[in-house]
Amino acid sequence: MNLIHRHIFASVVTTCAAAVGLFTFVLMLGNAVNDLMPHIVAGQLSLETMVYLISLMVPVMFSYALPMGMLTGVLLVLGRMSSDREITALRASGLSVAWLSAPILFSALLGVVATLAINFEFMPRAKVAYETLLAQTVGQNPLSFIIPKTFIRDFPDRVIYVGDKQGDLLKDIWIWDLDKQKRVVNSGRAATGWIRFDEANSKLVLSLDYLQADTHDRKDPEDPAKVRSGGATDHATFDLSLGKLTGRQKINVKSKWLTFTQLIGEWRRLKQPDPAVPAADRARQLMRVQITIQEKFATAFSVLSFSLIAIPLGIRISRKETSANLGLALVLAMTYYFGTIMVGWVDGHPALRPDLLMWLPNLGFQALGFWMFYKVDRA
Numbered sequence: 001m002n003l004i005h006r007h008i009f010a011s012v013v014t015t016c017a018a019a020v021g022l023f024t025f026v027l028m029l030g031n032a033v034n035d036l037m038p039h040i041v042a043g044q045l046s047l048e049t050m051v052y053l054i055s056l057m058v059p060v061m062f063s064y065a066l067p068m069g070m071l072t073g074v075l076l077v078l079g080r081m082s083s084d085r086e087i088t089a090l091r092a093s094g095l096s097v098a099w100l101s102a103p104i105l106f107s108a109l110l111g112v113v114a115t116l117a118i119n120f121e122f123m124p125r126a127k128v129a130y131e132t133l134l135a136q137t138v139g140q141n142p143l144s145f146i147i148p149k150t151f152i153r154d155f156p157d158r159v160i161y162v163g164d165k166q167g168d169l170l171k172d173i174w175i176w177d178l179d180k181q182k183r184v185v186n187s188g189r190a191a192t193g194w195i196r197f198d199e200a201n202s203k204l205v206l207s208l209d210y211l212q213a214d215t216h217d218r219k220d221p222e223d224p225a226k227v228r229s230g231g232a233t234d235h236a237t238f239d240l241s242l243g244k245l246t247g248r249q250k251i252n253v254k255s256k257w258l259t260f261t262q263l264i265g266e267w268r269r270l271k272q273p274d275p276a277v278p279a280a281d282r283a284r285q286l287m288r289v290q291i292t293i294q295e296k297f298a299t300a301f302s303v304l305s306f307s308l309i310a311i312p313l314g315i316r317i318s319r320k321e322t323s324a325n326l327g328l329a330l331v332l333a334m335t336y337y338f339g340t341i342m343v344g345w346v347d348g349h350p351a352l353r354p355d356l357l358m359w360l361p362n363l364g365f366q367a368l369g370f371w372m373f374y375k376v377d378r379a
Contacts, residue, residue, distance in 0.1 A: 006103070009107060012103065012107050013073075016072070017073075020065045020066050023061075027061040028054060028061050059123045059125075059126040060126055060127055060130070063299065066111055066115050067306050067333065068306075070307055070310075071306035074104055074311060075328060082315050096377060098373075108308075109304065112303050115299065115300035116297070119296040119299060121259055131257075146204075150162075158178060158240075160176075168196055169193075169194060170192065170194065170195055170206075171191065173190045173192075174187070175187065175206075175208075185215075186216065190209055190211045192208075194206075194207045205238075206237065206239075208236045210234060211233050213230030214227050215229075258292070263293050270285050270289060284350060286350075287347065287350040294356065295358050302361070302362055308366055308370065308373070309365050311369070312369065312373050313328075315376055316376060336361045340358060343358055
């Protein structure tokens with residue numbers, strides 16, 4: 001590798017590393033706010049546990065950030081070189097676009113290998129460790145789910161409000177039952193109540209004294225004129241499943257959380273006839289595993305696809321502005337990921353081979369990249 005190649009390679013790797021770090025931080029921040037903030041507010045996570053959980057997010061976010069970082073890094077480096085007329089000078093010396101692209105494609109191949117290792121090994125292990133630790137930590141203090149002066153909307157069919165909490169004693173409790181359209185069908189209020197944890201069944205038991213209930217009209221529950229008194233009762237009990245509240249008390253390992261060895265083992269298991277499982281169900285389960293395998297491979301090779309389209313694009317846009325290049329990179333990345341989402345819509349139809357369709361966004365980007373390569377090289 002000569003001096004020019006080393007210069008381009010070092011510039012791309014350094015810029016890509018910075019971009020990957022930025023995207024990883026942004027994705028981690030969004031995930032932490034969405035996933036951990038309720039538990040932090042409830043006092044269920046210590047500072048040490050929170051920091052460790054956030055560190056476990058790094059491999060998960062890294063698998064998405066690396067392709068985007070590679071795309072951004074190439075656009076930034078080549079955009080600057082093109083704007084400073086470095087690309088023009090090098091091409092005037094008789095160097096082709098393909099020759100100039102060699103160190104970038106080499107770094108992209110290294111990115112493919114790194115993403116494969118993350119997708120099939122580090123990310124699954126980190127994700128399972130994250131979910132397991134969070135479930136264990138939350139389960140150690142389940143009563144802290146009830147936060148005073150807060151509307152608890154985490155239940156799919158119920159909203160709860162507690163005015164005050166002293167240990168397991170609750171005061172000024174409001175409870176609303178919701179229908180499938182999230183409309184209130186029943187409501188009630190109690191001055192006092194108690195909350196306890198049923199460890200055997202992994203649920204909270206809410207006991208209310210002197211509950212005054214109201215019943216809403218089933219056909220038009222939002223009309224206050226049709227609300228009727230449901231009477232009063234001296235004692236009422238409600239079961240609040242922690243599975244519904246957190247979704248983590250029972251860890252169901254998804255296919256995306258399996259390592260390569262585990263995925264192959266699951267694929268071989270589903271290939272074997274099983275009288276207890278209908279053939280159609282087994283075919284759908286097998287297809288989900290195949291989709292996961294192909295998606296992980298396709299995501300890794302998207303690093304190369306993004307590079308192929310970023311090289312000619314970076315040469316042609318000739319911009320130094322970081323914000324403009326970041327915006328362009330985000331648009332291209334979102335286009336790619338939207339294509340994979342569209343393929344995921346047909347995952348319930350094995351006959352359409354959605355596992356192979358996962359490669360369509362890659363093929364589309366690579367075809368566009370080679371066409372742009374041809375146009376730039378002839379310019």
